[in-house]
Amino acid sequence: MAYTVHKLTDYSAAALERASDELTSALERETNAVTDESGLKQFRDRWMARKNGVLTQINDLWLKAAPKDARPAVGQKANWLKKHVEGMVEVAKNRLALQRAPLHEYGGFIDLDLRVDRVDISLPGMHRPIGAEHPVIKTTNEMVRVFQKLGYSVADGPVVETDYYNFEALNFPPNHPARDTQDTLFIAGQQSKTQRERLLLRTHTSPVQIRTMEKMRPPIRIVIPGTVHRNDPPDASHTPMFHQIEGLAVDTNITFGDLKGTLDHAMKEFFGSSVKTSFRPSFFPFTEPSAEMYVSCFICGGSGRRGADPCRPCKQTGWIEILGCGMVDPNVFEFVKDNGYDPKKVSGFAFGMGADRIALLKYGVDDIQLFFQGDVRFLEQWA
Numbered sequence: 001m002a003y004t005v006h007k008l009t010d011y012s013a014a015a016l017e018r019a020s021d022e023l024t025s026a027l028e029r030e031t032n033a034v035t036d037e038s039g040l041k042q043f044r045d046r047w048m049a050r051k052n053g054v055l056t057q058i059n060d061l062w063l064k065a066a067p068k069d070a071r072p073a074v075g076q077k078a079n080w081l082k083k084h085v086e087g088m089v090e091v092a093k094n095r096l097a098l099q100r101a102p103l104h105e106y107g108g109f110i111d112l113d114l115r116v117d118r119v120d121i122s123l124p125g126m127h128r129p130i131g132a133e134h135p136v137i138k139t140t141n142e143m144v145r146v147f148q149k150l151g152y153s154v155a156d157g158p159v160v161e162t163d164y165y166n167f168e169a170l171n172f173p174p175n176h177p178a179r180d181t182q183d184t185l186f187i188a189g190q191q192s193k194t195q196r197e198r199l200l201l202r203t204h205t206s207p208v209q210i211r212t213m214e215k216m217r218p219p220i221r222i223v224i225p226g227t228v229h230r231n232d233p234p235d236a237s238h239t240p241m242f243h244q245i246e247g248l249a250v251d252t253n254i255t256f257g258d259l260k261g262t263l264d265h266a267m268k269e270f271f272g273s274s275v276k277t278s279f280r281p282s283f284f285p286f287t288e289p290s291a292e293m294y295v296s297c298f299i300c301g302g303s304g305r306r307g308a309d310p311c312r313p314c315k316q317t318g319w320i321e322i323l324g325c326g327m328v329d330p331n332v333f334e335f336v337k338d339n340g341y342d343p344k345k346v347s348g349f350a351f352g353m354g355a356d357r358i359a360l361l362k363y364g365v366d367d368i369q370l371f372f373q374g375d376v377r378f379l380e381q382w383a
């Protein structure tokens with residue numbers, strides 16, 4: 001049925017929108033139906049003729065009949081529709097012209113619709129701001145670079161991991177209480193699998209130690225940047241998804257002295273040559289002995305004070321905890337023994353740090369949530 005303009009009984013925005021939609025879909029159908037000159041003339045008259053064209057009817061039946069308070073909105077709509085109708089008549093006209101023109105005039109390969117909607121190449125270009133590295137990725141890349149300069153290569157592994165790689169092969173036996181230190185997000189519906197095959201979101205980047213040792217024989221030196229997940233409620237210093245940078249060096253005769261020397265050098269390279277490091281005993285199932293490494297506070301210089309004020313980042317202690325580390329536990333090597341990692345012949349050290357935490361400290365950001373809300377006003381500060 002051909003479209004006719006009805007009187008408006010309801011002048012609400014929604015009703016106006018409906019009436020306008022009805023009109024524009026009829027307009028589009030009729031534009032597409034124009035195939036020759038006489039069709040074009042009929043089409044133009046039907047929509048644009050002063051006497052009784054659709055636009056004139058809109059003026060009479062919608063605008064003039066509108067109650068006073070609805071007039072501005074109806075007027076705006078009527079203006080918009082007028083432009084739209086004129087545009088579509090133009091489209092129909094161009095399309096006919098193109099059908100008559102030999103194709104080679106347009107290069108012969110341009111899509112018909114492209115030829116209709118000609119582009120004004122004199123218009124100014126669209127401004128597309130250049131992106132910036134995310135502060136956490138920037139921090140990660142800088143830290144990785146420090147180790148690359150020492151000859152380390154970069155390794156990675158899956159974020160959805162098996163219980164075996166995330167826990168068992170790292171010397172967290174099934175049901176061992178050490179598993180409780182990492183609030184784990186498990187994938188649902190895995191009951192039919194054996195425990196070691198069950199999937200979870202990796203809670204740390206350490207499983208990539210095992211995966212890499214399965215693939216590469218010693219000696220190895222690798223860093224492993226990546227995302228990890230834990231079932232921690234979000235607050236100013238926790239998010240369920242965060243980033244770690246792991247490291248592993250295995251060779252003959254690697255000692256705790258190598259660990260200390262390597263990490264001390266890396267921290268001086270990353271934070272500046274004046275920082276000191278301190279190693280304090282700790283526990284991780286996959287290292288023995290284990291330690292936490294602190295660096296002297298690079299904000300207050302280790303004094304614990306900033307002028308008259310207490311230094312908050314180091315809680316006035318003058319030291320900031322940066323990472324966990326230790327000598328690879330022989331039990332871990334047992335899982336990859338067949339690939340050349342006989343614990344009687346090789347030794348190694350490992351370390352793991354939180355990239356987000358380091359970025360927070362480095363840039364003086366006080367809420368980790370800001371890193372992941374995607375607010376450009378925050379992120380463009382690194383542009």
Ligand code: DAH
Binds near residue numbers: 203324325350
């Ligand atoms: N994976 C540990 C964690 O997420 C961090 C860590 C500690 C990694 C000691 C290591 C290490 O490689 O040796 O808490």
